[in-house]
Amino acid sequence: MYQVIARKYRPQTFSELIGQEHVRATLDHAIAQRRIAHGYIFAGQRGTGKTTIARILARCLNCVTGPTSSPCGKCSSCLEIAEGAAPDVIEIDAASNRGINEMRELRENVRYRPSRDRYKVFIIDEAHQITNEAFNALLKTLEEPPEWAVFILCTTEAHKIPATIASRCQQFSFRSVEFSQLVDRMAWICSQEGIDADAEALAVLAQSGEGSVRDSLSALDQAIACCGNKLDGPAVRDLLGLYSLASLEKVAAALEHSSTEQMLEIVAELESAGKHLQHFSRELARFFRNLLVSRIAGKTTRLISASPGEQEKLREIAVRFSEEDLTRWLQLTLETYQQLQYSLQPRLHLELGLLRLVHAGRMKPIEEALKSLAPPSAPPSASRPVPPKPIPAAPAPPPARAAPAPQTGPAASLKDRVAAALGQMRGAAMSLRAVEQSELREQGGEVEFLAPRSAAMGLRSPDIDKALSQVLGKPVRKKITLVEPAAAPGTPLQPAAGPPGDEETLKRALANPEVRKFQQLFPGSQVRGVRDLKE
Ligand SMILES: Nc1ncnc2c1ncn2[C@@H]1O[C@H](COP(=O)(O)OP(=O)(O)O)[C@@H](O)[C@H]1O
Ligand SMILES: [Mg+2]
Numbered sequence: 001m002y003q004v005i006a007r008k009y010r011p012q013t014f015s016e017l018i019g020q021e022h023v024r025a026t027l028d029h030a031i032a033q034r035r036i037a038h039g040y041i042f043a044g045q046r047g048t049g050k051t052t053i054a055r056i057l058a059r060c061l062n063c064v065t066g067p068t069s070s071p072c073g074k075c076s077s078c079l080e081i082a083e084g085a086a087p088d089v090i091e092i093d094a095a096s097n098r099g100i101n102e103m104r105e106l107r108e109n110v111r112y113r114p115s116r117d118r119y120k121v122f123i124i125d126e127a128h129q130i131t132n133e134a135f136n137a138l139l140k141t142l143e144e145p146p147e148w149a150v151f152i153l154c155t156t157e158a159h160k161i162p163a164t165i166a167s168r169c170q171q172f173s174f175r176s177v178e179f180s181q182l183v184d185r186m187a188w189i190c191s192q193e194g195i196d197a198d199a200e201a202l203a204v205l206a207q208s209g210e211g212s213v214r215d216s217l218s219a220l221d222q223a224i225a226c227c228g229n230k231l232d233g234p235a236v237r238d239l240l241g242l243y244s245l246a247s248l249e250k251v252a253a254a255l256e257h258s259s260t261e262q263m264l265e266i267v268a269e270l271e272s273a274g275k276h277l278q279h280f281s282r283e284l285a286r287f288f289r290n291l292l293v294s295r296i297a298g299k300t301t302r303l304i305s306a307s308p309g310e311q312e313k314l315r316e317i318a319v320r321f322s323e324e325d326l327t328r329w330l331q332l333t334l335e336t337y338q339q340l341q342y343s344l345q346p347r348l349h350l351e352l353g354l355l356r357l358v359h360a361g362r363m364k365p366i367e368e369a370l371k372s373l374a375p376p377s378a379p380p381s382a383s384r385p386v387p388p389k390p391i392p393a394a395p396a397p398p399p400a401r402a403a404p405a406p407q408t409g410p411a412a413s414l415k416d417r418v419a420a421a422l423g424q425m426r427g428a429a430m431s432l433r434a435v436e437q438s439e440l441r442e443q444g445g446e447v448e449f450l451a452p453r454s455a456a457m458g459l460r461s462p463d464i465d466k467a468l469s470q471v472l473g474k475p476v477r478k479k480i481t482l483v484e485p486a487a488a489p490g491t492p493l494q495p496a497a498g499p500p501g502d503e504e505t506l507k508r509a510l511a512n513p514e515v516r517k518f519q520q521l522f523p524g525s526q527v528r529g530v531r532d533l534k535e
C-alpha cells in the first residue's frame with residue numbers, strides 16, 4: 001500500500017526534525033532537568049511539526065531508557081507510539097471530539113495510573129475546537145493534575161484557547177520552516193525515494209508549502225503521481241498553479257512602461273493558455289510582496305522563499321521602482337486577489353486590477369513633486385542678509401505672544417486677549433495668525449475684523465468665535481471686512497505684498513518659471529496672492 005510521503009517521513013526523533021530549534025532545545029533541557037510540565041500548548045501553522053513533536057515528547061517520556069531526549073526507538077513504548085497504538089499515549093482529535101462526553105471520559109481516564117509506562121500523555125489535536133464545557137472539564141484536571149498526566153494541546157489558533165487553560169500550560173510557538181531547509185529536506189526525501197527532481201522543481205515544491213512541511217510534502221506526492229520519477233520545474237509549476245518569475249515579470253515590465261495595453265495583452269495570453277486567473281492574481285500579490293521585501297532588504301534574505309538566483313532577479317526588478325510604488329501595488333494586487341475569489345467575471349476583474357496598477361504608478365508622491373520644484377541650488381540661509389520673517393510653527397504660550405504691533409486702547413487689548421485664547425487652543429495656529437494680521441473693533445455686540453485677504457480663511461474658523469465668546473463672556477457676532485494690505489498696518493506676519501492692486505506683480509509672478517512649473521504639475525491651481533519676501 002502506498003503511504004503518503006508526509007507520513008512515511010514523519011520524524012521519530014528530535015534530530016530528524018527541521019526548524020523549530022527553539023522548541024527542541026527547550027524540551028531537551030526540560031527533560032534533562034526532569035522538569036516536565038503537566039500542560040503544553042503547541043501553537044502554530046499547520047504542518048510544521050506540532051503532532052510530530054508531541055509524539056516525540058511522548059516517546060522521550062515513556063521510552064524504557066527514559067525519560068530521555070534521545071529515545072531508543074526499539075522498545076515497545078517507542079514502537080507503539082510511532083504506530084499510534086501505545087496504551088498510555090492517547091490522541092484525541094478535538095475536531096471530531098468536541099464533546100463534553102469525551103472530556104469527561106478523559107477526566108475519568110486520567111485518574112488511573114498509566115497501565116505500563118511512566119506517563120499518561122494526552123495529545124489533543126485542534127485543541128481550539130473543543131467546547132467551553134469540555135474546556136472546563138479539562139481545566140479541572142489541569143488544576144489538580146495527577147503526577148503522571150501530561151497534556152499537549154496542539155492548535156493553529158492559540159488565541160482561542162481560554163486564558164485559564166493557557167496560564168496553566170507552557171506554550172511553544174511553531175514557526176513556518178525556512179525555504180532553504182525545506183529545499184534540503186525535499187532533496188533528501190527525493191533521493192530516498194529514487195525521484196530525480198531538478199533544483200527548480202524542488203524550489204517550486206518548497207515554495208508552494210509556504211512554510212508548511214506537510215503541504216510541501218503533499219505537493220511532492222501530487223507531483224510524483226502526476227509526473228512520475230522525473231520532476232522538472234515548469235511541469236511542477238504548472239501542476240501547482242504557480243507562475244515563473246519570467247511570467248510575472250511581464251507585469252513589472254508593463255508598469256515600467258506605464259503600458260495599459262501590455263497589461264491587457266497579459267490577461268489575453270493567460271486566458272488563451274487556459275490559466276487559472278485566481279492563481280495568477282495570488283501569485284502576483286506574492287510577487288509584489290517579494291519585490292517590496294527585496295527593495296527594503298537590498299540583499300538576499302530568508303524573508304523571501306526563493307533561491308539566491310531568483311532573489312538576485314527579484315532585486316534587479318525591485319530597484320527599478322520606489323518603495324512607495326511597490327507598497328501601493330502590493331495593496332492593489334491583494335485587493336484584486338480578494339475580488340477574484342468571488343468574482344463571476346474573473347477576467348474583467350483581473351483586467352481592471354492590472355489597469356489600476358498602471359494608473360497608481362503614474363501618481364507621484366507629493367514630496368517628489370515638490371522636490372522637483374526646488375530651485376536648482378538651495379540658497380543657504382547665510383547668503384540672505386535679511387531672512388524672511390518667520391511664521392511661528394506652533395502657537396506659543398500666550399505671554400510670549402505679546403501683541404506684535406502695539407496699539408493703544410481697548411481694541412488692542414481685545415486683540416491680545418483673543419490671540420491669547422487662540423494660543424491655548426489646539427490646532428488654531430491659522431486663526432491665531434489671521435488675528436495677528438487683523439485689526440479688531442468691538443461695536444454693539446459685534447466684533448469687526450479688518451484683515452487682508454490672506455487672513456480671511458483663518459478668521460472664518462469657528463475657533464475665532466470660540467475665542468471671542470471666551471474673552472467677552474458671551475457669544476458675539478463677528479464681521480470680517482477685507483481690506484487692502486496697507487490698511488492692516490504693522491503686523492509682523494502681514495505679508496508685505498506689492499503695491500495695492502498691483503497687476504504688474506501678479507503678471508510677473510505668473511511668468512516666473514517655478515510658478516509655471518508648479519501650475520503644470522498641479523493643473524488648475526491658481527495664484528491667489530503674491531508676497532515679496534524681500535520686503
Ligand atoms: N519540523 C518538521 N520537520 C520535519 N518534518 C516535518 C516537520 N513538520 C512537519 N513535518 C512533516 O509534515 C507531516 C505533518 O506534520 P505534523 O507534525 O502533523 O504537523 P502539525 O501537527 O503541525 O500540523 C509530518 O509527518 C512530517 O512528515
Ligand atoms: Mg497535527
Ligand SMILES: [Zn+2]
Binds near residue numbers: 065073077078079
Ligand atoms: Zn524506547
